[in-house]
Amino acid sequence: MPQVKMKNAPSLDAWLLAAPAGFMAFAVAWRVGALDLMPSAFISALVFLGVGMVLTIAWGGSESSVQAGSASTARGDAGPVTLPAPRGGVADDLKVIEGIGPALEKLLNGLGVYHYDQIARWTEADVAWVDDKMTGFKGRISRDNWVEQARIIVKDGPEALRLRTKTTDE
Structure with a gap:
């Protein structure tokens, strides 16, 4: 299968950490803040997107290679192991x-x-x-x-x- 290169792909780790933050924001807004369902959901979405974007930017995007038609990531063109600092x-x-x-x-x-x-x-x-x-x-x-x-x-x-x-x- 052909490989599809994705430049500056968002880090999955960032979004995995953003999801619980969004759920937590929903719970706090709904229970503690005594807000209705829709405003709580809106606040939750804002927190999820904010945390996800900040972490993605902080950790930087990466170039990854994905097998077309597959959900798995291949090392492919990922390059050598690099360090953020010496x-x-x-x-x-x-x-x-x-x-x-x-x-x-x-x-x-x-x-x-x-x-x-x-x-x-x-x-x-x-x-x-x-x-x-x-x-x-x-x-x-x-x-x-x-x-x-x-x-x-x-x-x-x-x-x-x-x-x-x-x-x-x-």
């Missing part, structure tokens, strides 16, 4: 990886990639997803072997990569 508030110096300069490091950070181990775990699908986001730098990840370099750094440390690079340059 772990411990400190990002790795991604510029240690040959082929990543300041501009690409900033772009990767903007995508939620801050650490060597994130890059080391990329699959071919993840590489394609990130590559698609790198306007003007397409093909760089594979050409410069970022994933392999990141794996070396994770396993043996940044100095091991520097030594290997220095050895191959001589």
Whole structure:
């Protein structure tokens, strides 16, 4: 079946939390506020929509891939695992990886990639997803072997990569 991409799809979690808030607002308005059924329902709907929208905006929309004709979501084009911020508030110096300069490091950070181990775990699908986001730098990840370099750094440390690079340059 073909896949349908949904950009900025609302987070289901946000709406799952908004529903109880709406029910609670209805109960409070109806019982405690002694309002009639219709005004209570109206207040409930406003709370549901307000909470749902605020949480969706706060958590951000996501790009998801859905199988056409199916209710299940597939990882498909979801991309690599990303982080909202660097772990411990400190990002790795991604510029240690040959082929990543300041501009690409900033772009990767903007995508939620801050650490060597994130890059080391990329699959071919993840590489394609990130590559698609790198306007003007397409093909760089594979050409410069970022994933392999990141794996070396994770396993043996940044100095091991520097030594290997220095050895191959001589």
